[in-house]
Amino acid sequence: MDAELETIASDAVDSAFMIYKELGPGLLETVYEVLLARELERRGHRVSRQVPVPIVFQGVRFDKGFRADLIVGERLLIELKSVEEFAPVHGKQVLTYIRLLNFRLGLLINFGAALFKKGVKRVAN
Numbered sequence: 001m002d003a004e005l006e007t008i009a010s011d012a013v014d015s016a017f018m019i020y021k022e023l024g025p026g027l028l029e030t031v032y033e034v035l036l037a038r039e040l041e042r043r044g045h046r047v048s049r050q051v052p053v054p055i056v057f058q059g060v061r062f063d064k065g066f067r068a069d070l071i072v073g074e075r076l077l078i079e080l081k082s083v084e085e086f087a088p089v090h091g092k093q094v095l096t097y098i099r100l101l102n103f104r105l106g107l108l109i110n111f112g113a114a115l116f117k118k119g120v121k122r123v124a125n
């Protein structure tokens with residue numbers, strides 16, 4: 001990974017931890033999404049919310065199937081959850097999204113986990 005991408009990822013995890021520490025687990029994903037986007041923008045990052053993830057298969061383009069929660073710096077995908085624990089499909093979802101977007105890294109962040117460190121997963125392509 002390059003240094004810029006690692007800086008973005010580090011800022012994202014740090015920001016998410018700050019939000020988790022302040023508000024705790026269990027709020028709706030959309031609350032965490034808005035707050036995380038705002039904090040990353042405050043730190044100087046360009047953030048897009050609910051970005052369509054296009055699928056192209058045999059010449060057919062489908063834009064409406066998936067939406068990425070956050071895209072930071074047009075390089076990092078962040079998928080947010082607010083569940084007690086990750087399901088295996090959550091990591092697969094992030095891997096599929098970053099492959100479709102041709103990104104090298106995605107973060108899966110679960111604000112519903114009892115411990116923040118158990119709610120953060122890096123997914124590399």
